[in-house]
Amino acid sequence: MANNAEPLERLIDQFSRFPGIGRKGATRMAYQVMGMSDAEVLELSSAIRDAKARLHRCKCCQNFTESDLCSICSSPKRDRSVICVVESPRDVTAIERTREYNGMYHVLHGLISPMDGIGADQLCVKELLARLGTGEVKEVIMATSPTVEGEATAMYLAKLVKPLGVKATRLAYGLPVGSSLEYADETTLYRAISGRGEL
Numbered sequence: 001m002a003n004n005a006e007p008l009e010r011l012i013d014q015f016s017r018f019p020g021i022g023r024k025g026a027t028r029m030a031y032q033v034m035g036m037s038d039a040e041v042l043e044l045s046s047a048i049r050d051a052k053a054r055l056h057r058c059k060c061c062q063n064f065t066e067s068d069l070c071s072i073c074s075s076p077k078r079d080r081s082v083i084c085v086v087e088s089p090r091d092v093t094a095i096e097r098t099r100e101y102n103g104m105y106h107v108l109h110g111l112i113s114p115m116d117g118i119g120a121d122q123l124c125v126k127e128l129l130a131r132l133g134t135g136e137v138k139e140v141i142m143a144t145s146p147t148v149e150g151e152a153t154a155m156y157l158a159k160l161v162k163p164l165g166v167k168a169t170r171l172a173y174g175l176p177v178g179s180s181l182e183y184a185d186e187t188t189l190y191r192a193i194s195g196r197g198e199l
Contacts, residue, residue, distance in 0.1 A: 008034070060131070062107040062124045063089050072096075072105060079103045081138040085128065085157060087111050087145060095143065103141075106131065111149040112156055120156060128157070132164050139167045146173050146191070 004012065008030055015026035033041060057063070058070040065071070072078060072092075082103030086092055092105050108123045131137060140161050144150035158168035172195025173188065184192070 057107075057109075057124075061105045062109060062127060063092050063105060077102070080136055082141065083128070083131065083137055083139070084141045084143050085154075086143050087150070087153075091143065106140075108144075108153070111144060111147075112153045113149045120153075123153075125157070125160070129160060129164075132161065132166055137166055139169060142168060142170045146187075 011030040011033065012023070012026045015021055015029045016023055018026075021029070033044070036044070054066050055064045056066075058065045058073055059068050060073040061070060063070045063072070067074070079102050083106050084095065084101060084103055085106045085108060086095070087108055087110065089107055092107065095101050095105075106124070106128045108125070108128075110118055110123050112118060112120055112123065128140075132140070140157070142154035142157060144154050154170055158170075161168045172191065174192035174195055
């Protein structure tokens, strides 16, 4: 343990709980906070409290929203016949940035991971199945990460979706733009070839 004052050490510990933030990053963030004015610190703590108090899950897609329905679910311009299933609200933001997808979303809030004790019942699976009962949805795109947990979750959901007469599809994974073939691993190359499109 570093020889920091106890309140600073506690602040570092809190920041290091965030995913992807190691001890060094947490220390930098703590010192950044210490360099802020009292007004800036109050603004930061108020923003955290406000977000936590005012945001909740959309009753349809489970994304974060202030209203009953998020802006995507309440938009009459979205294609309601397609649902893109993602792991977290961050994934919705990433896909929306492309401006290429105009369907609906469903946020699972996690992935099936037996090693971490996370089963399907801890995810928003029953809410997804409830949405498919209307007959309006024709396709469910599995947009989970290409990890062991992401693949297992996609396969599990596909088995549940198909008997309902809904087409289950998977995102094509391929080569990053600007990369060289020689540096790509076998799995990425296989996915790039099998997910190829017509020119």
